[in-house]
Amino acid sequence: MNDRRGFLRRAGLAAGVGAVLPVLGAHRSGAAPTGDSAEPDRLFKAGKFGKADRGYERLLRKDPKNAHAMAQRGYIALMSNQFANAENFLGRAIRLAPGDKASKQRLADCFARQDDFARAVPLLREAGMEAKATQYASVKGRPYESHGAEATRLPFLATEPLPLVEAAVNDGEPRKFLLDTGATLILSMETAKAAGLRAVSSSTGVGGGREVKVYHGVMRSFRMAGIELHNLPVSWAESALPAELGDPQPSGVIGTTIFYHFLTTMDYASRALVLRRRTPAQLREFKTAAGRAAARPLPLWIAGDHIPCTLGSLNGYGPMVAYLDTGGPGGMGVVLTEEMARRAGIELDHDRPGTFNRVKVLPGFAREARLGNAVARDIYSIAGDLSFDAHFGFETIANFTHSFFKPFAITFDFTNMHFYVTGKTSPANPPS
Numbered sequence: 146m147n148d149r150r151g152f153l154r155r156a157g158l159a160a161g162v163g164a165v166l167p168v169l170g171a172h173r174s175g176a177a178p179t180g181d182s183a184e185p186d187r188l189f190k191a192g193k194f195g196k197a198d199r200g201y202e203r204l205l206r207k208d209p210k211n212a213h214a215m216a217q218r219g220y221i222a223l224m225s226n227q228f229a230n231a232e233n234f235l236g237r238a239i240r241l242a243p244g245d246k247a248s249k250q251r252l253a254d255c256f257a258r259q260d261d262f263a264r265a266v267p268l269l270r271e272a273g274m275e276a277k278a279t280q281y282a283s284v285k286g287r288p289y290e291s292h293g294a295e296a297t298r299l300p301f302l303a304t305e306p307l308p309l310v311e312a313a314v315n316d317g318e319p320r321k322f323l324l325d326t327g328a329t330l331i332l333s334m335e336t337a338k339a340a341g342l343r344a345v346s347s348s349t350g351v352g353g354g355r356e357v358k359v360y361h362g363v364m365r366s367f368r369m370a371g372i373e374l375h376n377l378p379v380s381w382a383e384s385a386l387p388a389e390l391g392d393p394q395p396s397g398v399i400g401t402t403i404f405y406h407f408l409t410t411m412d413y414a415s416r417a418l419v420l421r422r423r424t425p426a427q428l429r430e431f432k433t434a435a436g437r438a439a440a441r442p443l444p445l446w447i448a449g450d451h452i453p454c455t456l457g458s459l460n461g462y463g464p465m466v467a468y469l470d471t472g473g474p475g476g477m478g479v480v481l482t483e484e485m486a487r488r489a490g491i492e493l494d495h496d497r498p499g500t501f502n503r504v505k506v507l508p509g510f511a512r513e514a515r516l517g518n519a520v521a522r523d524i525y526s527i528a529g530d531l532s533f534d535a536h537f538g539f540e541t542i543a544n545f546t547h548s549f550f551k552p553f554a555i556t557f558d559f560t561n562m563h564f565y566v567t568g569k570t571s572p573a574n575p576p577s
Contacts, residue, residue, distance in 0.1 A: 149428045182213055192466035192539050194446070196223050212241035220538075223251050224446040224454075225562050231255045254450045257281070258405065276348035280361040281343040287374045289406050294371035296427065301416035306387040306474030307547060308411065309395065310418050313368040314340040318534060320396035323386060324411060324418060326453055326557075327470030328400030330379045336396040339365070339379040355385045355503065357382045369399075372420055374406070387474045395560040398472075401451035405559040411471065411553035414568050423560050427462075433555065435565050443517045444564035448494060448537045455564045457542055458515045459489035465542035467516070468533075469555075469564070473546030475501075478524035479514050481543035483507065486528040489542070493528055504529050514549055519566035521549050 185200025198221045203216040208214075219234030231299045233250040239245055260527035262281040262305035268277035280336075281288075299310040302321060311319040314332070317340060332342070342362045364377040408427055410419040421427040446454040446466070457467030459479065473480055486493055486509060493507040500506065505573075506529035514521045523546060534540050553568035 146427055167544055173480060181208070182211070182217075185214070185217070188325060189217060189221070190539050192253050192541070194224065194414060194539075195529055197221065210241055212238050212245065216245060219248060220251055222463065223255050224448060226258065226559060228255055228259055250274065257450070258447075260345060262288055262317075266427060269356060276346040276361055279346040280363070280378050283363050283376060284376050285363075288378070290374050291373040291406065291422070292373045294410065295370060295424070296419065296421040297371035299370045299418040299420075301413075301418070303389070304413065304416065304551070305389060308413070308416075310369070310399070310419070311469050312399065313366075314396075315342075315365045316368075319368075321393075323395050323398045323472075325398050325470070325472030326398075326401050326411075327451075327468075327472040328398040329402045329451055330364075330377060330398070330400060331447055332381040332397040333386060334383055335394075337362070338570065342379070342381070350380075353506075357384050367403075369403075369420060370419075372407075374403070378402075380515065401447070404448070404557060405451075408556065408558055408560070410554055410556040411550070413551045416553055428558065431558070435556070435567060436568045440565045440567040441517060442558070442561075443563055444541075445557060445559070445562040445564040447559075448533070452537075454534070454541070454566070455516060457545055458513075459491065459511050459542060460484075460513055462489040463515075463542050466539060466541050471547055471550060471555075473544065473548075476525050476548055476556035477527055478521055478548035479511050479526035479543045480530050480531055480546055481526060482530070482532050483528045486526070491526060491528070499527070501527060503527065504531055506531070514543075514545065516545060516564075517551075519553055519568070521552075 162259070182201070183202055185197045185204065188197035188200060198218055201218045204214040205218070211226065215234050216238035219231050219238055222234060232255055235248045235255065236250045253265040253272065256262070256265040262284055265452035266278045266282045269281065301308045301310060303309040308324040310324060312322050313319045313358050314336060315453065320336060320462060330350045332340070335574060337360070344360035344362050344366065346361045348359050348361065348417050350357055359380050359382045361378065361380050364379040365375065365376045366382040367377050386398065408421040408423050408431055410457045412419060421431065443455045448454050453469040454466050455469055456464040458464045483493065489511070491511050493509040498505055498507055507529040509526050510523050511526050512523060514524050532541065553566050556565040556567070558565070
């Protein structure tokens with residue numbers, strides 16, 4: 146199976162059922178690894194990012210022109226939103242290996258996460274991502290310019306198949322939007338048309354496991370309760386969004402490209418999305434409350450341009466890097482590969498195969514799924530060829546998704562790159 150078709154099959158992980166993702170190429174350094182990089186490369190693949198970074202640092206002391214090590218240091222810094230380091234290492238990697246399109250894409254992402262689209266656009270063009278470059282170049286004014294309250298709360302109108310909230314596009318009436326950390330900001334075709342949006346570019350993407358045409362434009366305003374954002378990149382496509390049987394289609398999906406502009410809490414237990422500005426005062430207030438709730442911070446990384454990751458374990462196996470794509474509907478709590486199910490001792494039911502986004506999957510139950518002190522027991526899991534590990538270059542234990550989080554509140558601190566789970570928790574991992 147070629148890389149493109151393989152990606153289309155696997156795209157169900159990060160896209161859930163509703164989101165639309167671009168078809169991507171291999172997301173690896175364009176600079177070839179050397180024999181000396183074998184050990185840090187092994188550590189990186191295992192998700193030991195700190196140790197891998199120190200290994201690449203040692204390589205660069207011996208060989209300052211090792212483009213692969215330079216690119217990998219930039220990639221690791223970017224995943225932790227260490228923007229100055231990412232810009233430094235990725236920029237130097239590109240100078241050493243001008244054909245390294247992956248590093249150009251990552252450096253563009255580094256600028257885009259800081260809302261500096263002007264610096265991202267030429268890099269995207271050099272990386273062959275013309276549709277996104279044209280979209281970013283069409284944003285007039287500061288991207289994601291924020292107005293309104295210091296914090297706001299959006300009640301969940303429903304929690305199945307995914308949390309549903311109200312938001313308004315271009316000063317229109319409030320519409321219903323799904324929440325999905327495996328998505329960006331996506332509209333239905335009907336909503337885009339009603340809002341008067343004009344496509345400035347288009348590309349090929351995937352939605353529901355099939356190839357679709359994706360349109361890209363710029364939204365003038367997006368109001369979420371007491372906070373309004375201006376000048377937002379947005380996409381739309383002819384792709385169905387998850388809805389309960391008999392319910393109308395949602396108007397779109399709010400994803401991580403919105404969430405990472407805030408201290409974001411998805412409070413499943415209390416049925417609300419809470420957005421706080423990323424100010425020192427808001428962070429101090431949240432950390433105080435998290436401390437009272439005995440919530441300890443877990444590491445937070447962003448893979449690609451919007452997939453959050455942390456550390457998780459299954460049945461005592463781990464911890465390992467885990468995806469935090471919340472957009473897996475249908476009662477599933479854990480999505481993993483058959484190989485990882487075998488390693489974690491999850492028994493799969495080979496007599497009841499199913500499909501998820503056109504990929505064959507096998508059902509099973511994890512006796513224990515854990516993120517820090519947050520534990521789910523006997524949680525429904527599916528296993529199949531749904532992992533993005535080859536794309537991102539590191540191994541993950543699983544994707545922890547919708548049903549796992551329902552008893553909890555989860556908070557993403559994109560300033561300090563910490564992830565918190567509060568609510569019903571268990572004692573820390575027993576010693577191995």
